[in-house]
Amino acid sequence: MKSSLVRQALVLAALAFVPGLVQAIYFGDKVSWRSPVPASEMVTVTRARAWGENAIWVDARPDNEFARDHVPGALPLNEDRWSELLPQFLAAWSPEKRVVIYCSSEGCNASREVAHRLRKEAQLKDVFVLEGGWEEWLKTRK
Amino acid sequence: MAQDEEMKRTLISDPHLNPLGAPPGRDPGEDAQHPVRVVSKIVWRIVDVIVGGIFIFAALTKIFDLDHLIADLGHLHLGSIIVDFQNLRLADPVQFANDIDNYKILPWPISVGLAFYLPWLEMFCGLALILRRLYLGGLSILTGLVAVFLVATIAAKVRGLDITCGCFGHASQNWNFPTHLAIDLAILGALLALSFRVVSGTADDPEA
Numbered sequence: 001m002k003s004s005l006v007r008q009a010l011v012l013a014a015l016a017f018v019p020g021l022v023q024a025i026y027f028g029d030k031v032s033w034r035s036p037v038p039a040s041e042m043v044t045v046t047r048a049r050a051w052g053e054n055a056i057w058v059d060a061r062p063d064n065e066f067a068r069d070h071v072p073g074a075l076p077l078n079e080d081r082w083s084e085l086l087p088q089f090l091a092a093w094s095p096e097k098r099v100v101i102y103c104s105s106e107g108c109n110a111s112r113e114v115a116h117r118l119r120k121e122a123q124l125k126d127v128f129v130l131e132g133g134w135e136e137w138l139k140t141r142k
Numbered sequence: 143m144a145q146d147e148e149m150k151r152t153l154i155s156d157p158h159l160n161p162l163g164a165p166p167g168r169d170p171g172e173d174a175q176h177p178v179r180v181v182s183k184i185v186w187r188i189v190d191v192i193v194g195g196i197f198i199f200a201a202l203t204k205i206f207d208l209d210h211l212i213a214d215l216g217h218l219h220l221g222s223i224i225v226d227f228q229n230l231r232l233a234d235p236v237q238f239a240n241d242i243d244n245y246k247i248l249p250w251p252i253s254v255g256l257a258f259y260l261p262w263l264e265m266f267c268g269l270a271l272i273l274r275r276l277y278l279g280g281l282s283i284l285t286g287l288v289a290v291f292l293v294a295t296i297a298a299k300v301r302g303l304d305i306t307c308g309c310f311g312h313a314s315q316n317w318n319f320p321t322h323l324a325i326d327l328a329i330l331g332a333l334l335a336l337s338f339r340v341v342s343g344t345a346d347d348p349e350a
Contacts, residue, residue, distance in 0.1 A: 004278060005278040005279060005282055006279075007279070008270075008276040008277070008278050008279025008280070009278075009279035009280075009282055009283050010279070011276055011279060012263065012266050012267055012270060012276055012279045012280055012283060013263065013283070015262075015266050016259060016262040016263035016265070016266045017259065017262075019262045020258045020259040020261075020262045020263075021258075023205075023232065023235070023258050023262075024255075024258040026232070027232075027235055027258075030234075030236075031235060031236055031239070031254055032254075033250075033251045033254050034250070034251070035250060036236075036239070036240060036243055036250055109243075109244060112240075
């Protein structure tokens, strides 16, 4: 029974691999295998800084972390107080400005989520996620 | 000669040695036709179909963009359902990859790979339960998947991660943690019951 179980499980695992592979090929150019955010929606600290006044910096970290320190001029916009903070952000936003969103580090998820919601709910276009987040910004500040 | 006859009688009458457990002189098929056994068999088949159906539905919600279809089915907008089928398209696997990535257990490339692979695995295993082909393999894979998912969900909760289940695509995005847990435990319970039935030998040939 044990060998039969293993054999059957292997057959099913192999069967599922085929359509999965076909689907992966179909979505090949639409999905990034290297980062959750497509390269076109990421921005480095150096590049974002070069945008100067044409960029709005958005801090997606929790309020206490924002209060401790943040990128000069950055606006807080996190999911905990989304409905409260979004109008403040939109008041400062203008169509010609690019939005640069950051959270704690490379591994954090908040900046991605905020970017996704700004594109979807607020229909904004030039929205970018900062590579390496706050940690990376701190490194380049020194 | 007499010793051979004695041994034969022992083999037939011993329920441990005789897998059918039928007493000597009784038709083995007679036991299988017993009303209790027939009802039990039907009930277990229903459990097979329900559990298999849940996994097929879960897979379909991840493979296809079923948002409109589910909404129209829910509101009984029968006229729109045909249109929904005509406009059916493959769902964006990035959403499911993000759901897996949110658990912060696996690196992103593996999350993407699983986003393509897991729905099809669920689909084939669900079909295995319903069609009773490769039954043991399907049952063991699904039990393993749900167990791993449960542990990962609890671990994520303990670590304070705000995770989205993604188990039934958009349909499950607003479920809270207790709802996730209750549904997953119920599914795991059903899978374990099916497994126990096979292991204990009370099931008929699962492939029959």
